[in-house]
Amino acid sequence: MTAPITPTLLYLDNVTVSFDGFRALNALSLAIDHAEMRAIIGPNGAGKTTMMDVITGKTQPNEGTALFEGSHDLTALDETAIAELGIGRKFQTPTVFEMHTVEDNLLLALKNKRGPLATLLSRRPAREQERIDALLERVRLTVQRHRRAGELSHGQKQWLEIGMLLAQEPKLLLIDEPAAGMTDQETADTADLLRDIARSKAVIVVEHDMTFVRDLGVKVTCLHEGSVLAEGSLDAVSANERVVEVYLGR
């Protein structure tokens, strides 16, 4: 790993986003280390998705600092440039290219030159095929490789999207509700997969499903009204009085 300028991979400080006076993020501060997995929880409207939008360049914050690897100012870059830096994102509803085969979905995500001329003239080397084969194996879609992604089940699409994230070889993965709509077994398998990924990469998981978060066994940050309410182990956070208050309503 290259020596970072600051020890943290992702550093958010005092980030504020307001839409027509409504503060989706309110002086949010957060730091994620290299090869750290963090679970983000919080009630609806707590600002979880807006936070991801800020990190990936979809939304510009009104105030605050967002640094990646200590030197890249994320607020000045657009989605494409941020993806090129090594931040990958999985959406809440699985977003795959439905008309493409499973294999082509991974091919498009593979870390490669992204320019129009490069893709127009590209020839697929055997090394790429090996990468794709390995990814298919990892997300258990080898049998479905030639099927259209649109024909996959919901859970398989979630996994394909995670596979696409891995194909990008990002340094940081943002994963929005990976367990939504999954069976219990699929949920447990997904937790295993994410833990495995987190061995070499930083991962931020946004999740509502508390069993799933417990399965992950990582540090938890609870957001509320756009700022951090509590941070720590799941047990510590769920024992926090304010968290209980927020979740149960006042």
Added chain:
Amino acid sequence: MRTQSLFDRQTTVVLSLLAAAAILVPAMNGLALPGSALHLSDHLVPLLGKYVCFALLALSVDLIWGFCGILSLGHGAFFALGGYAMGMYLMRQIGARGVYSDPVLPDFMVFLNWKELPWFWYGFDWLPFAALMVLLVPGTLAFVFGWFAFRSRVTGVYFSIITQAMTFALMLAFFRNDMGLGGNNGLTDFKEILGFPVQAGSTRIALFVLSVLALAGGYLLCRWVVGSTFGKVLVAVRDAESRTRFLGYRVEHYKLAVFTLSAMLAGVAGALYVPQVGIINPSEFAPANSIEVVIWVAVGGRGTLAGAILGALLVNAGKTWFTAALPEFWLFALGGLFVFVTLFMPRGILGAANDLWERSSQKLRARRSPQPVTQAAE
């Protein structure tokens, strides 16, 4: 894999049919005796040539609409610009044979009392220069227009509307005499192309064959583009644009590249169209023309390339027949056709045929092998 082989079969069929047309039309026109059932009369050759040019225009629209989701309702403008570039060459070929016998100035300039050739007419007496302009003028306009539109992320219906505005604005501009391009009469009265008389049967046959070759070349180019990884990115943009951005692709560069290429194809189609119909005037910029092209593509089958060709040929043949037999009803028929196709054949004729083919071949496979072929249970 399966789709790949289907494309190969489709390419073979398209190219064979085009080759057959390039051989049969000249043979039936030149060799079969007039009066025999096989004879193709002289006036039908440029008509068929016109259809072929429209097919190339439809192909260019399908490339951006079918594969990248860019619905241009102004592609007629690029077609017309290519046509004007060719028309300017043909005007310069008239020389002193015009009504006013001016060796340099086209008739309409003499009529307007102009004393010298405007600067932008320079070079058009030389075909290679005109041919270059056929590509460059539509290409440059598309590049500049697309650069602003795609960079500002203008998409969907908003993009369609501004392309309509673009072609409408160009139409108004070309109507003006000051434009130096013949005003509302446009450019016409052509005499020769490369020294061959434009009206002669042999020239028309040559132009027809050239148009077919251009269509075949355009088809192969598009097939190559959509078959590459670039083409896969285009489809990705069409189906999930923001996902493609988050994967690290510069979507606006892809759109700009394919939009410019498509405009150049449309320009070539226009350039081949003009010598065959003998005139180019501002009505080619009419917004309705561009909308009609979209209907051809929708009827034939969007996103298939071959469907665009099929749709253009069928609808235009229908138009020729209708406007002769039941002229008042043509627009109703066209509108009805569009509604019918949208409601009952959303993937066009070719899409519907493909579905039918796949269903019957699946049935056949199921009958041959008793065990399920795919993971149907999942």
